[in-house]
Amino acid sequence: MDYAATTPVDPRVLEAMKPYFLKKYGNSMSLHAWGREAKEALENSRETVASLMNADQEEVIFLGSGTEGSNMVLKGTAFANRKKGKHIIVSSIEHHCVLESARWLERQGFEITYLPVDKYGLVDLNALENAIKKDTILVSVMHANNEIGTIEPVEEIGKLCREKGIYFYSDAAQSYGKIPVDVEKMNVDLLMVDAHKIYGPKGTGALFIRKGTKIEPLLHGGGHEFGLRSSTVNVASIVGFAKAVEIQKKEMNSDANKQTKFRDRLIKEILKIEDSHLNGHPTKRLPNNAHFWFAYIEGESLITQLDMHGIAASTGSACSSESLEPSHVLLAIGLKPQEAHGSLRLTTGKYTTKKDVDYVLEILPKAVKRLREISPFKGGWE
Ligand SMILES: Cc1ncc(COP(=O)(O)O)c(C=O)c1O
Structure with missing residues (x-):
């Protein structure tokens, strides 16, 4: 991912x-x-x-x-x-x-x-x-x-x-x-x-x-x-x-179709999680990118939770993921720092399978729920 x-x-x-x-x-x-x-x-x-x-x-x-x-x-x-x-x-x-x-x-x-x-x-x-x-x-x-x-x-x-x-x-x-x-x-x-x-x-x-x-x-x-x-x-x-x-010249179109299906399914299902939001344009977006922010949680902890289940994801760009600063991209699209901190990027590729997507959809809602239960922000940012 x-x-x-x-x-x-x-x-x-x-x-x-x-x-x-x-x-x-x-x-x-x-x-x-x-x-x-x-x-x-x-x-x-x-x-x-x-x-x-x-x-x-x-x-x-x-x-x-x-x-x-x-x-x-x-x-x-x-x-x-x-x-x-x-x-x-x-x-x-x-x-x-x-x-x-x-x-x-x-x-x-x-x-x-x-x-x-x-x-x-x-x-x-x-x-x-x-x-x-x-x-x-x-x-x-x-x-x-x-x-x-x-x-x-x-x-x-x-x-x-x-x-x-x-x-x-x-x-x-x-x-x-x-x-x-x-x-x-x-x-x-x-x-x-x-x-x-x-x-x-x-x-x-x-x-x-x-x-x-x-x-x-x-x-x-x-x-x-x-x-x-x-x-x-x-x-x-x-x-x-x-x-x-x-x-890629030969496989790009069929691959993009496959990724678009995965992406749209991820977006549709993940937005069912309470207080979850899509980042980026709904249609003018890369076929393999689904990006969200979840209220009241911290993205790094979410990455760790997913990692514990064998899922590799990221909060934003890998190049700056060691920095604790909120992403400049998310701030630029108008997110508050605490919102930007609750972000998750899922990007699929040609070796991603339907089973992988199913697995993410099984684990992610549970991980978000668990992090919210222990979150000091539970019930509001203030
Ligand atoms: C949009 C974009 N530009 C530039 C780079 C940097 O490329 P490289 O890792 O080859 O230096 C990356 C990824 O790493 C990227 O996603």
């Missing part, structure tokens, strides 16, 4: 990767046969990853993670375009890799606007238009939120940015391979995708950079990846990523 945090590697992905550790281990920059073999695998993988987002092969570079992609976009566009302007707009529900990059840029003298969202987590286009200034260089709004699953109106956002001549970046770590991602339809200039969210290896991502976009690299060195990301290329993981993409 925690596939948004990460996914297992598909056995077919592992098989595709194996030869690139043991026999085909060449450096893609080497001129000999081993190097050429690695280079060919790299370029074939690039074509596969690009094709599932309707991009040209030359517009995609591979990265060491999704986090690296957001860091590169924020810092790289800021520094490459700082003569044009120093203002950047990011949605207030972006992943920490965007928000922390933005905060770092603030300390370097850039100006950041944190764009509010409505109660479903949707960015308001009017608010965006009002936030745009003469010196705005970049807008960053994620495709689908990793906590509450809301899918943003990226096409309209991208259209507005294009009209104003501002770069538009979208973090598609949670959507790529699960729902359609098309860089043309979305009107994005920059888009990040991530292998470990779709049954590929961890530590592997890719960035779409539209031709002509001015961006500085984070890593300088031997000039790999069109001079935009120096470092010996991790061919084995990239081959794995491409295999995962190839599989």
Whole structure:
């Protein structure tokens, strides 16, 4: 129930990767046969990853993670375009890799606007238009939120940015391979995708950079990846990523149907629990995400209770789950801190079965009931 945090590697992905550790281990920059073999695998993988987002092969570079992609976009566009302007707009529900990059840029003298969202987590286009200034260089709004699953109106956002001549970046770590991602339809200039969210290896991502976009690299060195990301290329993981993409291309639609059924059943049944609420948009949401808050309980204790029964779930993003601060996403959609603390994210995946969903529906109401019985908030917050 925690596939948004990460996914297992598909056995077919592992098989595709194996030869690139043991026999085909060449450096893609080497001129000999081993190097050429690695280079060919790299370029074939690039074509596969690009094709599932309707991009040209030359517009995609591979990265060491999704986090690296957001860091590169924020810092790289800021520094490459700082003569044009120093203002950047990011949605207030972006992943920490965007928000922390933005905060770092603030300390370097850039100006950041944190764009509010409505109660479903949707960015308001009017608010965006009002936030745009003469010196705005970049807008960053994620495709689908990793906590509450809301899918943003990226096409309209991208259209507005294009009209104003501002770069538009979208973090598609949670959507790529699960729902359609098309860089043309979305009107994005920059888009990040991530292998470990779709049954590929961890530590592997890719960035779409539209031709002509001015961006500085984070890593300088031997000039790999069109001079935009120096470092010996991790061919084995990239081959794995491409295999995962190839599989998702074929299985994405049927998988999304299956996840939607699980999601809708979870939502329908869990909302029968007294004082339970759905977070995120009722329909514009990822097929595998169901997110709730329960009054009078503490989400961390709920996770522990579920864990004791062998159920892996999360309160919000795995990256910040060690922090005791309420989630910035839940606060941004208007929840009070005590409400945000009672949250639960259930995210299914391709190995989830009906039996798993039944089991969660059996255990969860009991766990909520038990926690409320011992809750100091029982009968009210005051
Ligand atoms: C929306 C989103 N962006 C970025 C990331 C960071 O990606 P990575 O773990 O590959 O650094 C994640 C997940 O971890 C995510 O869900």
